[in-house]
Every structure is written in C-alpha cells, then in structure tokens.
Amino acid sequence: MAAFDVTDEQRALHAAAQGFFSEVSSEAAVRAQLGEPAGFDRGAWQRAVHELGLAGLAVPVDLNGSGASWTDAAIVLEEAGRFLYGGPLLSSLMATAVLRECPGPRSDALLARLADGAVVALSWDGGCSVDDGLLSGTTRYVVDGSSAEVLLVLGADDMYAVDLDTAATREPQLAFDRTRKLAVVTLEQSPAVVLDGDLRRAHDLLDVLQAAELLGSAQQALDLAVAYAKERVQFGRAIGSFQAIKHLLADLLLEVESARSAVYYAAAAADEGSDELERVAPLARAYTADVLLQAASDGMQVHGGISFTWEHPAHLYFRRAKAGQQLFGDPRSHRELLAQRLGLREIA
Amino acid sequence: MAAFDVTDEQRALHAAAQGFFSEVSSEAAVRAQLGEPAGFDRGAWQRAVHELGLAGLAVPVDLNGSGASWTDAAIVLEEAGRFLYGGPLLSSLMATAVLRECPGPRSDALLARLADGAVVALSWDGGCSVDDGLLSGTTRYVVDGSSAEVLLVLGADDMYAVDLDTAATREPQLAFDRTRKLAVVTLEQSPAVVLDGDLRRAHDLLDVLQAAELLGSAQQALDLAVAYAKERVQFGRAIGSFQAIKHLLADLLLEVESARSAVYYAAAAADEGSDELERVAPLARAYTADVLLQAASDGMQVHGGISFTWEHPAHLYFRRAKAGQQLFGDPRSHRELLAQRLGLREIA
C-alpha cells in the first residue's frame, strides 16, 4: 500500500489548514466559545465552508464538494484537532463518510447540502429505534446536535437519516470538553429514510476520521510540553535537561509519532479500498485516544502547577483527551473489535 | 488487627534465618545445585530441620514442632527467598498449613513426620482424580516431587494425602528456575486418605507463605540493583545519580515495601484468624509475584550487559520471578479470586 507518500498538494493543504485553524481557532477564539453550550463561531465556519471548501472536503466534485481523499481529510482534521477547533468539521466529514458509503439520490442530496455548510450530526449511542419507518427515542452526546439540520442515526446493522424539524427537541448538554458541543435529541415518530450501503466500512471510516483529530490534539499537547520543558528553569537549568522530564517526553514522542503512522496508514487503507482497513481503523482509533490521554496527562505533569490554572491551555487538551476516551465509543470496545477481526474467537 | 508489631523474638528469628540462609544458600551453594534437577543439599536441610527446627516451624509443639506463628513462618520464608534457598522449606510449611487446617490423627502423624524432616509435596495442577479412595493421574510441576515421601493433592473442594511408595513414578522436570526442583508424579490407583477441614483457609495460607518467599527475592533483587547503581560509574558518576535509574529504583522501593506490608498484614490475619484473610491472601500473593517480576526485570536493566552473563546472579532472580508468575497459579487467577471476594458478581 502506498501509505506515507505525501504529495505537494497535500503539503499545501496541510499548510492551508494550519494557517486557517491557527487563525480562527486561536486560543483566544477557543476560549471565547467555552461558555457556549450549543453554538460555534458561525463566521469562521462560513469561511471554512466557502473559502476553503472544508465542509464538502470529501464530498465528490459533482456534488459541489472538493472531492478530496480520506488522507486529505485526515490532514485537515489533524490540524483542527491541534487547535481544538470546535465547529462542525468532524461532524461534516463523518457524515460525508457515512453518506458516501450509502450511495443513492437521497445521500447525494444530503452530500450537496453538506458541502454547502449544512450541519449533519450523528446519533451513535443507540438511543433511537425505528418502527415502521418512524424513528423515536432519546439520543445523547450528539456532537453539534443543537445546530444540526439533519441527524444520521447509526446502528451496527442499519442507518437512518432524519430531518431535525420541529418534531425533534434538542437540549444542549454541557460537556466536560468545553470545546465540543453536545446535545440530547429526542425524536417522536420522526419520518426517517433508511440508508443502505457498506455500513461496516462506514464505521471504519468514522474511526479513522476521529483518530486523525485526536492525533492533532496529542501532537499539540506534546509540543506545548516540550516548549515548556525547554523554557522552564528550575535548579539553575531547563527542566527538559532532567531525565525525568526528558525521558517522559521521549516516550511520548514515540507514541505520538506512532499514532501519526497509524492514522495515515489507516487513511491510505481507506483511500485504496484495502481490506486492511477493518483492522487498521479500530486500531488507530483506540490507539490515538490512549496516546492523547497520555500526552495531555503527562503534559499537565510537565507543566506543573501552572497546568492547574484556568488561564493555561493544558487543561483544554486534557478535557479533549478525556472526551476522546468516550465519544463514539471507548478504546476498549475498539480493541475488542480489533481482537475479533484478528480472528480471536468470540467469548461464549 | 495487630499487624506490624514485631517482637524481640521475631527479630532474633529473622537474624537467625538470615545467618543460616546466607551460609547454606550462599551464591556458591545455590550455583552448586543449579545442575541438579531433582535434589538439594541434604546436609543443609538436616541442619535446618534439627538445628533450627525449620521443617516443623509451624507444627504444634506437641507434635515435635516449633509451634511458631504464620508471621514467624513468613519471616523465615522471606529470608529463604532472599537467598533463593532451594531445599524443601516452602513445601514443608505449605504442607503444615494444609495439615493444620485438616485436623485429625492422620494429619497429626504427618505433621510429626514433617517436623522430623520428611518431605511432603503438593500437587496443585488438578492432574489427579480420585475414584473409590484411589488416586490416579499425572500431576506436573510438583515442587520437591522427586524427594517427597508424601504427596498432598489439593483440589478446590477436596484434599487427599498419598504415600509416594513404589506405586508412584516421579520424573524430575528441568525448571527454568533452576533453584526449584520440579517433578511429574504419576499415580495409578494409589490408596489415598481424604483430609477434611477448612480448605478455603488452607488455600489462603498457601498464598501467604508463597508471598513471603516471593517478597524476599524481590527485596534482594532491589538491594542488588541499588548496590550496583551506587558502585557503577559511567559518564564520570555513579549511575544511581541519574534520574532514569534513581526513579526506577524509587518506584521499585515503593513496590517492595508495599509488598512487605501486604505479606505481614496477611500473616497477621492468618495468625489472628481474621476474616480479612480471604481478601488479603490472594491480594498478597498476586501483588508480590508482580512486584518480584518488576524487581528482577528492572534489576536486569539496571545491571546492563553484566546481567546477561551466567556468572552474575541477576538472572537467578529473574528465573525465580518468572516461576512466581505460574507456580501454584498465576497472579490473574488470584486477582479474579480477590474480585469475587470483594463482591463483584460472577460473569455469567
């Protein structure tokens, strides 16, 4: 497989994404949104949609998208994760993945709306069930649920799309990770459209996309800790010269770079339609989540007391890391999936 | 509970045990036995039996034993473990525990033989089964199986004693831990005596005794590593001055001292007949085994290349540590037992 061959276009995309998120998702911009349980910076999102084509990044060109690869999507999400971007980018790319794997006119219509910036959220907690084409139930932890026009309801074996019109009620949920906007959505016999397709591959793609975002946050947590270790002086020398700190950061470097390899190998597997995806996707998802938790946690430790202050960004990455342990399933369940796909027999 | 109150008598016992094992189980003495798959130094064992009364240490005085407490037994086993003593001391104390928990004339007779130095071994792998009072089967990994006169066959719910006369065949097994003599014993319709008593408590006592021996080995592995870290110079200073080594040893100190607390708390619970024993015994057993593995493994790492030479004792502790992971059950099974006894419901 041709993983890790970075093209000049991808280098340019990376630079563009980094430039964009460093601006619209600067620490000040992120902090400005911390108190908002439902919203996000709509101006920034409009720019993402219309200037950079990020909403429709992986939407086919004939549906007004940018027609980018999953590797491209990973590149952009990595930078979004690095800057803790809180707009509906991950949701849009996840929805794109699901819809592309369930081809048909209905999906095409939704993809076109997506590319135009409409927010499509995912229900992933199994809180809704379908009866006679009507969806009912309460689904929680829906990312961007407050601002979504459409909800995709993911099951293990089926998938539905429902328009979040007045029939649905949404209630913002205050997330521990303040940079992520969650909601409870309650549906009462909402008309739903069934989406048929390769749901297994769709789930795998979601894992890859999330892993890319987690990777970016981990990289930044590491970078912040390294910078601090070089600058902070105690006992007459930079604390990064002490083995206790140096070795902790070296171990973290190994983890973060390994997570990067996992993400881009997985993205390449997705792009090439490789069978390896079924193992690589849950692997990358579980691993990046754990690497981010380690990076954010060790990052707090390296920063010492200052990490305990609200003003310092270390805690924002720690919050993102804790969310990465549970949002869209935990690392344990992804490792169990990997074990099954490696041929370990199911426990009776 | 009155754990950790060390009496003057116990201090004296500790010193005597240390003196004895440092002599009969010096590194040279241990190495002299490494090539012997079945035997041990019988002269040293006769001294242990007759001069120090160690074979019958925990046998009641009226059966010619020393009538010592389980805490006393732990003190002696800790020193035996420190010096990797290879004679049938652990077997004798384990047999004592089983027999004392199964009171009656038959047990008394065996206890008296034990106190006189007869080797009594334990079958623990479930390899034998009883039919109409006759034991048959092949049991492996029997410590001191080659030299034993009597075999105690431990089940979860029953316990038998069988004389290892000509009816049984024994075959020494070469153990990875060369300091421990294992054998396969095959029984064919050997007449067996059933032992009734508090088998649950008997099993718990075995865990405590084994834990004490594991602790001693862990302490010595740590002591050797610390001594080397003080003496070994690289980059113009003792390697123990580098945080990488210092912190590794500090973490190990925490583990070894914690293991000591666990062992002596467990021994006190055994002595006082406390209900706590049922939780403390498997806890101490699992924990000390893992602490020893860490101590022996980190010990190898601290010693660097020299630990890879046959002449250096580091590998002897590593071998003992690996054995501690499997002999008489593994740490996982003991933790599972602990979980059950903490009230975690059984998995369906």
Next chain:
Amino acid sequence: MSSDATVDLEQARAEVRAWLAEHWDPNGDKRAFNELLADSGWAAPTWPVGRFGRGLPRAARRVVNEEFRAVGARGTGQDVTNLFAGVVLAHGTEEQQDLFLRKLVSGAWRGCLLYSEPGAGSDLAAVQTRAEPDGDGWLVNGQKVWTSGARESQVGLLLARTDWDVPKHKGVSFFLLPMDQDGVDVRPIPQVTGGAHFNEVFLTDARAGREHLLGELHGGWRVLQTALGLERQIMGSESSGGGGSRTPDPESPWTRVIGGVDYLELARQEPRDTEIRQRVAQMYTLEQVNRWNGLRARAERGHGAASPVASLGKLAMSRIVHTAVQLTATMLGPEVLLDGPEHPVASEVNRSAFAAFVTSIGGGTDQIQRNILGERVLGLPKEPEVDRDVPFREVRKAEATRRFS
C-alpha cells in the same frame, strides 16, 4: 512498653477525661473552649508545659485523641497537625513563642504558606522575593503563588531572599509575615476545576518587623526544612489510612471514594468483564497496601525505628488517585462526557481527574518525590547541581512573576 508507661497513659486518660467533663459542652461557645484548651495543654499534649503542652510521651497522643473523639470534641493533636505553631516552637525565640503560639494554638490566628513563586516551584531555594533591611525590619517585594487560605490568615510563613551574593540556599530567610497590611495583595487563582482554592499573593513593600524573622538571618533554609518536615508528617498521617484527609478506618476494607463515587460499589453493580475485574482488584490492592504501609509506618515509629515506609505515601497516593479516576470513568462510560450540576456524578469524577494532579504536582511533584526516595531512603548519590556554589545573582533563573488571575 514498660508498665510505668502504661500507668502514665492511664493517668493521662483520667486527667483528660476529667478536664473534658469539666470544660467540654457540645453546645457551648467553641471559641471560648479553644482558649481554655490552649491553656490546658491538651491541644498539644507532647509539647512542653508552659508551651501549651503537658510534656507527655508520644504514646499519650492516641489516648488523648480517643477521649476527645469519645465526647466529640476537637482541637487536640496539634503537636502533629499545627504546622504553624510547630515551626514557631522549633525555631522561635522566647519572645516569638509568647507572641504567636497561643494565638495559633487557640485558632485565633491562622497561617498560610508563602514559599512557592512563579519561578520557584520544585526549586524552593530559588525564591526571588526579596526582603531588604528597612529601619529595624524589612521591606518585602515579590510574588508568591499556590497559597491556600491566604485571605483567612493572619500569619504567612514567608521564604524570602536576603542575600543575593551567596549560593541560593545560603541567602534566604524565613519570616512570620503579618498578612493584614497594605503591602499584601491576595488574589484567587481561577483553577481548571472552576474553583479557586489557591491564591497568588503580591507583596509590595510589605513590612516585616524584627520580631517576624524566624531563625537566623540568611538561615531560612534550615527553618524551611523543619516546616516541610512537619508538612510531610501531616500529609503522611493523612494518607496513611488511604483516605485523603479522612481518619483511616482500619475496620473498613476500603476507605477511598473518588469524586463521590465508590469504584468498588460501581464494580459490584453488574457483572464486569475480566479486564475490569483485574483492574478493580489491582486498584483495591494499591489502596490497601498504601493503608498497610501507613499502619506499618506508625508501628515502626512506635518502636522508635526510622521507617522508610513513612515517606512512600505521597508517591503512592498519586498513583492511587490517577488510577482510580480512570477506572471509575471507564466504568461510568459516556456519562463522563458531561459536566455541570445536572450531572453530579460525572462532574465530580471529572473534577477528581483534575484534582489528581494536585497530588502528583503539589507539595513536591512525583519526580521530586522519587529523587527524595532515591537519595534519602536508598542512599543513591545526588545529581550534579549546576547552581550549587554559584552566587544566586549569577544563577540562571525562571521568571519571577506571572499573573494568573
């Protein structure tokens, strides 16, 4: 223990019981009781007579404690727990003891710690707050951080630099700084948990009088060692039961609850898979061995032996709290994504995830603890110290100030 000692203890028990019977009224005025208590010597029974103690042996503490607990009275045990009075007793002149001890023992005055600075965390000897001679006292300028209780305190234990031309340890002095003055500006530090337990304290021409210098001028490092030793002793006795600041209950098989959630109760609620069961058993093990270490340290101290176990508690507790938080979060599942009063369990567990860093960073990071264990307990050699023999003025330093609030 000799039978004479036993007699003494029983006599002490009779005396404290009689004193409590006479003076303790659960519904009475607490402040008045505390004044009486200070004068009675029962607040710190092992301290000297005339210094708010009764000159009793250490073993008497337990007896006095038992009697206080029996009637529900508080305020004894200060010979162990009152760091502020303890350091004054150890290093104060007679005049200073007269001036401070009674106020501190009776609780009329409270104290806070002015050691850490933005540029001096792990490395306290690098403080840059300066105390400069002024008349018959000093003018103090600088910034301190991580001070809890600063607003409620009358006395701050202050470490400040009085000589810049000698190596760092040799140029610091220790002061009992009056907190209630214009030069002292206390500002709460907004924390990641949303609270503000800690403060920064800005000192701008704050005045310390002659009577506020504790120990020798430039001899502050020695005084600080006493104060840190007392603090470790307090933390050790708190953690010895594995129960944070709660009294250890040896009868209870587990004494620790993370964020209001008992991980063991949680684990019991449904059958858990083997991986969780293993983690629960390991968690319980870490907790119990730490509790037993505490009991063992106490027993060894009782025998007059120096116990290496006593110094393990802080590092052990760091692993315990971090592990417990993660295990609890794993068992709770996606609920921990949430925060706020509508989700009290989740928000408490999440708050605890942050609080765990107070244990692994505050009062000496895990890394510093490992240095201490390696050097003081195992006897491993120190690292080369680049600032050891260099005048502090020339040492590379961290920034001295930073505004958190």
Next chain:
Amino acid sequence: MSSDATVDLEQARAEVRAWLAEHWDPNGDKRAFNELLADSGWAAPTWPVGRFGRGLPRAARRVVNEEFRAVGARGTGQDVTNLFAGVVLAHGTEEQQDLFLRKLVSGAWRGCLLYSEPGAGSDLAAVQTRAEPDGDGWLVNGQKVWTSGARESQVGLLLARTDWDVPKHKGVSFFLLPMDQDGVDVRPIPQVTGGAHFNEVFLTDARAGREHLLGELHGGWRVLQTALGLERQIMGSESSGGGGSRTPDPESPWTRVIGGVDYLELARQEPRDTEIRQRVAQMYTLEQVNRWNGLRARAERGHGAASPVASLGKLAMSRIVHTAVQLTATMLGPEVLLDGPEHPVASEVNRSAFAAFVTSIGGGTDQIQRNILGERVLGLPKEPEVDRDVPFREVRKAEATRRFS
C-alpha cells in the same frame, strides 16, 4: 522523481540483470562469485566507481535488490549493511581503502567491534584500553567485551585511548586491529541463555601498525560516530518491518513471532477472556505501529526529509519484545515453568524473555535511547556533564577489567 532518474533506474536494472545472468549460478562456488561481485560494483551500487560501487543514486538500491532476490543471489546492499567497509570508505586513506575494502566487501575478511569495555558501556568515550606508541605503530593493552564474531574476524574496529591528559572524547583513536595475532585473546562469555554469542577480548601488547590507525590520531571519537551511525542505520532498516532481522513483509498483517510462538495464533486457539483480548490487541497495535513507522521513515527518507521516526525503532522494539514475551508466557500458563529440549516451546519463550534484554540493553540502553530522542529529536538540553572538561586521567572511572568466563 524526474523521468531521467527513472530512465537511469531502468538502465541499472538491465545492467544488473545482465551481470547476474552471466555470473550467478546457484550451484556455483560462492566464494568465487563474491570476488566477482566485489569487483563488479553491484555489492554496493551507490559507492563510487573504483571503490567497489557503481556511483548509482540511492533509489537504485531497491532495483538491484529486487534483481538479486529474483534469482536468489546474495551479497548486494553492502552500501547499507557492511558497517566495516562503510567506515573504511568514510575515513580511510587511499592506502587503507586499497588494503581493506576489497577483502571486506568480498567477505574474505570479517569484522568485529571492539568498543565496549567492562568500564565503558553506555559511556563509550570512557574506554581505558590504551594504545601506546611503539616503533612506527602502537602496542595495545586492555579488555573489550560484548564482541560478537570475534573469533571469526580478521579486523576489529578498536576504540583505544591514546591521550590521557585531555577530556575523554579528545584522547581516543580508532584502529583497524588485526585480530589474528598473539596479543589478542578471545574468550566466549557464558550467557544466561546458555549460549555464548558474545566474547571478551583481552588485548596484551597487541600490535597495531601505522596503516591500522583510521582517521586522525586522537580523532577516534569522530570515526566512532560514523560507525555508530552506520550501525543504527542497519538496526533501523532491520527493525523497520517489525521483524527482527527478517525482511518486513508488508502483506503479512503480523510479522513477529516470539520464541517460535506466534502470540496471535496462540490467542486464536481458544476463546480468551477480555483481559487477554485487550492485551493481544494492544500487542498487535505496538507491533503494527512500529512497522508503519518503519515504512514511513523509508518514505520520508525517500523524499529527502529528515525523519524523526527513523530513530524510534530501537526503543519501540524494546517494549515490543518485552511485552510479547510476557503475553505469550501468560497464555501458555504453567508450561513456561519448564526448560530444556523436552519442552521446546517453553524453553524458547524463556530464552526470549532473556533475549528481550539484549534489545533493551545492547547497542545503547533504553535509557540512553531516551536521552538521544529527547536531545536530538525534541531538542531538549543536555544534562550537565561532570567529566566534560576534565583530563580523562582525573575523571572518576569504572573498573577497567572483569573476567566473565
């Protein structure tokens, strides 16, 4: 990649194919083939013409490799794998290149490493083996350890001290020591595994001639850096596939087997509990990410970018082998208590448990690796070096000799 380069590659392919067609005979005399190979330049295609290479670009290596593999011939790729020839090429005089290169490339001579000593392991600059001027050469005295292949080698890459009155790095020289002489005494070191892969080499008035000094006198540290770099490159290319010394097979989802036991096959044999399943998945993850790191390093090198990933392999592999051994042993159960030929699986797993330490200790311990990663990749500052500016004579040293055999 330019199309010119592609043309070059295809031309190289045609040439090597033609050469192999003419000279390679699977049943022929291997030694004669190796001589021809050395002269052909295909053994080290990127080296200069006239120096046993063909001056081809790096990209040609893969092409040449493919053609050799296609016919089952060996001996190419020495521009990457022949450390001994590589260091002579980099630092040798014309005379030395003439003297050594051909013998080394043709395999007529083998080499071994005489760096480590009982007193110089992690700290190679502290070697105490001394080379003292004698006539127009040197007399060498001292002891080296951990030398593999010493008995089969004709040339030893020797680091020895030639000046004791300067700091340690500045007083060492690098020699191509003839191994076949009386002053060189090779003794195998009995290992914990029972084998004796490594040797100690005792040097007693061993002679090195003028032509055996490689690089400048007292300039051995620079030569050593080249040699260590070549060694890391070799180890990196071996570990890049996660397959020890085997060629990584990107088609195979797992490439690593511990002690003859494939942990994954073992895990598949019966339903395993969730704890084992989690550990298997984690183990597989460590292995795969390391394999991908290797592929990525190769891709980034291909683009001419310096890749931080290339230096991660050794530390990663250490964790992989230690973890795999333990997981395998856990799954095998009590069988691993045994050893010896009657229990081949157990004894192989146990042997691997020891062999794992070769990875975590040999060729730079994990601790040294973390220093390197922290300093060279992350740019963290070095520790203070106490022996930095001190004449080596005055530096505190470890014991120089020790007899293992």
